[in-house]
Amino acid sequence: MPHHGTTPQGPAPFSTVILAGSRHGAAEPLARFGQTTHKALLPVGGVPMLERVVSALEAVPGAGKPLVSIEDPSALAFLEGRVTPVQACPTPAESAAVAVRLAGTPCLLTTADHALLQPEWVAGFIAKSRATGADITAAVALRETVTRDVPTTKRTFIRLSDAAFSGCNLFWLANQNALNVIDLWEVLQKDRKHPLRMAQRLGWGTLARALTRTLSVEALENRIEALTGAHARLIMMDDGRAAVDVDKVTDWHLAEKLLATPESRTP
Template identity: 50%
Template sequence: MSYSADALTVLVLAGTRPGVPDPMAQAAGVSHKAILPVAGVPMITRVLETLQNTPAVGRIIVCIDAPAVLDGLVPPAVTVVPSRPEGPSASVLAALTQFGTPLLVTTADNALLRPEWIMEFLNASPPQADVTVAVAPEAVVLRDVPVTKRTFIRLSDLAFSGCNLFLFRTPVALNVARLWLRVEKNRKHPLRIAWLLGPFVLLKAVMKKLSRNALCARIEKLTGAKTALVCLSDGRAAVDIDKPADLELTERLLGAE
């Protein structure tokens, strides 16, 4: 699928969950991880510069719980909105309701983000899909960043790590955000999530017998939205900054460019 210039709205999730200080921000002596320096540049600045240099991107929105934190860091053309206290899924749902679709979602800690990764993701997203998710296959991640320690989701036909890029392409995609919100509300209650998603689906996932098509089919049954996983060709796309080792790796990769 191709997007013309200024056609796509992008939401950058930059908030902190209420009452849960981010350990990376605390270690760096800043209020929010989004403004943590990465090789001397706030990570949110790196993400915004990448988005502004991406041909398909038009409007950029940053979602954060304390908008004043970004004073002086966000270009005038970027809109800053308050995040929802319920969590990122609620913030995405609110943005979809306010700004509509298509909506590309990424995160402030996606400091290595590149315009070519975004364009690859958009162009490879199936036109019939309502929601697409960018992933990096395990073999690609281990090829490009062998020293990284990433969490891989293992399906029967694909092992992958997420890349913090989500495309909510059509209005039906709001149903996926609503499902995400219900899952997030029950994140401390695995049995409730099992009941919500279907115990047989989770059993297959645990036994690594759940295929990519079966997973997408289950989501479609629950939401009416067609979903697709889009594999990116650069394993570095799976690297975000969740812990000190990620920051060290990111700065090393930036220094090698």
């Protein structure tokens, strides 16, 4: 039966993890642009984007203190008492695997560059995720939703036979089965320079259908379950701004513009 996310005392609690790792530290282009020691500390709308994410999560009922994965935990001194630092690993997948296991499930996983994150987006995503009964869910925004709400943005869209969507850097890990998907991500990341090896792991049929755009959303979800034993679902977000992360200077300019409108301001 799906877990509806409430207890007699209120919303069911869950842990939260923020991936704030950066391979290049102060040499990261966005860190240089903002003259900060780390990309996650780049001010967006006058507030470090990591702090924006923390503030958004703090406003979600049931959310636990965020565990923040970062190379230099001392960089989080300004958030003392509000977050739990953990040492980042060389890759995002490894960092996620370590951090989620430390935090425990159920867990919401997001990233430090999600500068526009809104508490209601998170709460809505979790409610939809719990209603599916899935082990793991990922938030995505359909291409038409993104172009409607953020017509000037340039996002990368994954094109399947029945939908084109962009990731929203929000993941719900309902239970320990979800960690199998993180482990698959970790393996694929290690194989990223070996396309044949990746294709063998994913299955040649799945790869062929993806390349010819005959792979459906349901078929993708079923393939993930076949590979990991975890029931996975994609959750469509209602607001296209959820697909905007600050990964480039052009993203920063866009986020600044969007935050200048009242409906985009986080608490």
